[in-house]
Amino acid sequence: MNASLQVPWQAEVVSRVQETPSVFTLGLKLDDPAAPAPYRFAPGQFNMLYLYGVGEVPVSVVSDPEHDDEIQHTVRAVGRVTHGLEALRPGDRIGLRGPFGRGWPLEAAAGRDLLLVTGGLGCAPVVSVINYVMQRRERFGRLAIVQGVKHMDDLIWRERYEAWSGRPDTEVQLAADVAGSGWNWHVGLVTDLFDRLTMPIDQALVMLCGPEPMMIAAIRRLLELGVTPESIWLSMERNMQCAVGLCGHCQYGKDFLCRQGPVFNYPEISGRLGVKGF
Amino acid sequence: MAVNATSPVRRGFLPREAFDTLLRALDGAGYDCIGPRVDADAILYREVSAGADLPQGMEETQAPGQYRLRETGTPRCFAWACGPQALKPHLFAPREPLWRSERDSEGRLQFRSTAPEPRPLAVIGVRACDLAALALQDQHFLRAGSTDPYYARRREGLFLVAVNCTHPAATCFCVSTGDGPQAGDDCDLVLDELDDGYAVRAASSKGETIAQQLPLQAVTEAQQAQIDREREAASTAQSRAMPAGNLREHLFNAWEHPRWAQVAERCLSCGNCTSVCPTCFCHQQVDVPTLDGSSATHYREWDSCFTQNHSYIHGITLRPDTRSRYRQWLTHKLGSWHDQYGRSGCVGCGRCLTWCPVGIDITEEVSALLKEAGT
Numbered sequence: 240m241n242a243s244l245q246v247p248w249q250a251e252v253v254s255r256v257q258e259t260p261s262v263f264t265l266g267l268k269l270d271d272p273a274a275p276a277p278y279r280f281a282p283g284q285f286n287m288l289y290l291y292g293v294g295e296v297p298v299s300v301v302s303d304p305e306h307d308d309e310i311q312h313t314v315r316a317v318g319r320v321t322h323g324l325e326a327l328r329p330g331d332r333i334g335l336r337g338p339f340g341r342g343w344p345l346e347a348a349a350g351r352d353l354l355l356v357t358g359g360l361g362c363a364p365v366v367s368v369i370n371y372v373m374q375r376r377e378r379f380g381r382l383a384i385v386q387g388v389k390h391m392d393d394l395i396w397r398e399r400y401e402a403w404s405g406r407p408d409t410e411v412q413l414a415a416d417v418a419g420s421g422w423n424w425h426v427g428l429v430t431d432l433f434d435r436l437t438m439p440i441d442q443a444l445v446m447l448c449g450p451e452p453m454m455i456a457a458i459r460r461l462l463e464l465g466v467t468p469e470s471i472w473l474s475m476e477r478n479m480q481c482a483v484g485l486c487g488h489c490q491y492g493k494d495f496l497c498r499q500g501p502v503f504n505y506p507e508i509s510g511r512l513g514v515k516g517f
Numbered sequence: 518m519a520v521n522a523t524s525p526v527r528r529g530f531l532p533r534e535a536f537d538t539l540l541r542a543l544d545g546a547g548y549d550c551i552g553p554r555v556d557a558d559a560i561l562y563r564e565v566s567a568g569a570d571l572p573q574g575m576e577e578t579q580a581p582g583q584y585r586l587r588e589t590g591t592p593r594c595f596a597w598a599c600g601p602q603a604l605k606p607h608l609f610a611p612r613e614p615l616w617r618s619e620r621d622s623e624g625r626l627q628f629r630s631t632a633p634e635p636r637p638l639a640v641i642g643v644r645a646c647d648l649a650a651l652a653l654q655d656q657h658f659l660r661a662g663s664t665d666p667y668y669a670r671r672r673e674g675l676f677l678v679a680v681n682c683t684h685p686a687a688t689c690f691c692v693s694t695g696d697g698p699q700a701g702d703d704c705d706l707v708l709d710e711l712d713d714g715y716a717v718r719a720a721s722s723k724g725e726t727i728a729q730q731l732p733l734q735a736v737t738e739a740q741q742a743q744i745d746r747e748r749e750a751a752s753t754a755q756s757r758a759m760p761a762g763n764l765r766e767h768l769f770n771a772w773e774h775p776r777w778a779q780v781a782e783r784c785l786s787c788g789n790c791t792s793v794c795p796t797c798f799c800h801q802q803v804d805v806p807t808l809d810g811s812s813a814t815h816y817r818e819w820d821s822c823f824t825q826n827h828s829y830i831h832g833i834t835l836r837p838d839t840r841s842r843y844r845q846w847l848t849h850k851l852g853s854w855h856d857q858y859g860r861s862g863c864v865g866c867g868r869c870l871t872w873c874p875v876g877i878d879i880t881e882e883v884s885a886l887l888k889e890a891g892t
Contacts, residue, residue, distance in 0.1 A: 289804075334618065486799060516835070
């Protein structure tokens with residue numbers, strides 16, 4: 240590895256969207272003579288974003304891999320670095336290194352029906368796939384998007400989900416554990432939604448992202464519904480600091496999430512998933 | 518001169534009073550030289566410029582939670598087992614800058630790698646266990662296609678003078694892990710110490726070049742017999758052992774074993790074991806801005822899986838208690854390491870026993886976990 244994968248490039252914030260009170264999307268443009276042009280990544284991969292003088296965080300890329308103008312990251316302000324990133328505005332500079340890790344199995348997905356399941360706010364890695372598929376609709380079969388949140392106010396990009404639901408061969412099911420007025424989707428768990436899909440899912444390739452308990456519950460139900468384990472893929476999260484398989488924080492049993500993951504085929508990790516301590 | 522099939526590997530006896538010729542040859546070849554010295558009541562690698570700097574006449578006693586030096590009057594300089602410090606800090610630095618960022622008045626950032634440009638380093642007195650550990654750290658930091666430049670630059674200029682161990686400590690178990698007490702060929706020179714000097718063997722072409730400059734005498738039959746006896750004695754002296762074979766399945770099957778909670782009652786989660794372990798590689802990254810805000814340095818520094826932050830992820834600590842942290846350490850070291858690097862991550866140096874403030878013995882914990890496993 241040359242030092243550049245361990246040293247950031249400068250990136251300029253070129254756009255900023257407040258998605259919810261605590262979630263925002265930064266559009267970045269690499270602005271460093273040492274940076275690769277064009278910058279290329281695969282949906283499901285992540286970058287390390289560096290806030291000057293504070294530190295780095297891993298964030299998955301949500302924009303389209305062939306969209307050269309902006310590299311977009313959707314971030315929830317939760318810690319020191321992300322609260323600092325929240326305050327950035329267009330024209331500000333940050334550091335970026337990446338992309339890192341293994342993304343979604345888009346070649347295996349070609350020609351197949353896709354079921355994309357997301358939970359809570361951890362939906363950015365799957366949204367990158369939705370965007371990818373929407374831009375290349377002819378390469379894939381039917382598409383079902385299933386998203387669950389605790390509270391209806393946690394749902395970001397509701398307009399996008401509603402717009403996607405109107406696209407051909409595409410269906411969207413949303414659920415909120417807690418809902419109020421103005422929620423005309425399901426009230427309950429994300430796992431309830433599989434039965435509501437018209438697309439037969441037992442032949443689909445499934446991509447999951449979200450809190451581990453939600454993914455575990457979803458996988459259990461999917462297996463009952465006849466989905467094969469090999470057809471299930473999921474994106475995992477752990478502490479990441481170096482992103483190049485050296486620092487040891489993201490170890491998940493034998494795997495370094497930043498190298499072997501963050502996207503795994505379910506059989507690769509089925510023995511560890513949900514076991515406390517991994 | 519390169520070693521080839523027709524040139525015999527240089528081997529001979531270096532009288533003790535000629536030891537400084539080795540240091541001079543290394544100095545002449547451009548190496549900074551470190552070797553064992555008594556410092557802070559322990560034997561540590563420090564700069565050496567003469568044989569007189571070595572810990573002649575010193576031996577040590579080690580036990581779980583205990584390390585004591587004592588003077589015995591022996592003429593020997595290497596009559597000790599490994600001290601707290603392995604080769605690790607000389608290659609994988611305890612704290613080092615990775616890059617520096619500078620911010621101008623308009624907020625533009627400039628990043629600059631701070632990869633080191635070290636002088637070549639020769640280390641005298643390396644033990645077989647530490648050579649095995651070095652090979653493991655090499656696998657981690659010099660992985661094909663993703664070499665860590667910070668480690669690599671130090672590794673490139675390293676010259677290793679191994680000394681076969683004749684005084685294993687009570688905490689040593691390198692025989693059971695297959696890593697000692699005799700050094701193999703993953704070094705440049707190998708020494709066997711006798712009362713009046715050293716049998717020297719070149720293990721690399723770099724070592725051969727240095728050995729050529731030494732006033733070597735023939736090794737006598739009596740000397741060789743003495744070396745063989747001491748080697749044999751060092752191998753049979755070890756009373757501790759790590760259970761043989763790949764323990765991965767056993768340990769992961771023992772994931773809910775009650776022993777984890779028992780060891781957690783004694784373990785202070787202090788991280789001493791991971792600091793002294795010659796193979797532990799975990800590190801964290803921290804950013805340190807200057808007071809005037811014009812620049813920041815991004816460091817990496819040793820971290821430990823025994824800390825709260827090691828498994829932190831957006832508001833949650835995934836391994837919140839000592840039980841789960843000790844289990845992570847042990848199952849990684851003796852289990853997952855086989856998948857990652859093709860062998861156990863333990864080389865039997867015994868440091869984690871000696872430097873554990875409460876004397877937890879990894880061999881005893883593993884035996885207990887295996888004996889009562891099958892939950």
